[in-house]
Amino acid sequence: MRNRWLALLLVGFLALITLVFFALRIKPIDLEKSKAAQEATSTPITQPSVTFVNPSRGAENPKLTLIEFADFQCEHCMTLDSALQVALHTYPNEVRLVWKDLPNPSAHEQAIPAAIAAHCADRQGLFWPYHDALMARQSILSTDQYLQIARELKLDMDRFNNCFSDQDTMPIVEKDIQEGRALGIVATPTLFVGSQKIVGSITSEELLQIIQTELTQP
Secondary structure, eight states: OHHHHHHHHHHHHHHHHHHHHHHHHHHHHHHHHHHHHHHHHHSOOSSOOOOTTSOEEEOSSOSEEEEEEEOTTOHHHHHHHHHHHHHHHHOTTTEEEEEEEOOOTTTOTTHHHHHHHHHHHHTTTOHHHHHHHHHHTGGGOOHHHHHHHHHHTTOOHHHHHHHHHTTTTHHHHHHHHHHHHHTTOOSSOEEEETTEEEESOOOHHHHHHHHHHHHTOO
8 A cells, every 4th residue: 555655656746747847848938939929019010011901992903002091180181082082083993092090199189089980880881981071070070970970871870889889999990000100100191102101191193193103113
């Protein structure tokens, strides 16, 4: 009996040593992975990404994609929006526009709520009509306006209210903000047109010239 207990104790001791050994082996690896992940998220990038969550409009198979980082309360963004509308009308089969959120809440207190509301509308397939309404009412944005626009567009109000009040779409906005920082963007609007990065609003004539130059690149 005594030998049996000694054997069990020995087995238990060896098992404990084995667990400690593997724990010590695993811990440094996890720390290294965590450090690498942090470095990856803070690494600067030069070109924005485009995924299925980013609202876009224009050509189905574009030759040129325009990527706009903007703020719904930014006056210069509204000015650029007019030029972008002209560009999409002029090049309906060549150009596509992608929207990215880069709200500046320190200057525009309604920028983040407006972005959340717009993406809630996107869940019902009406981002761009909602976007256009926000731009048109830029100076009077408020929660009442977000609900009013949703009613005018005949959105499912229960779905919209739940999405907006719970801030369900905030992760989309936050992802754009993180990407904007990684790109080193310091002002809105910032527009990527092929190989060019344009900061601030420009006229429709200037934008059309830039687009034409990019489209003729070999």
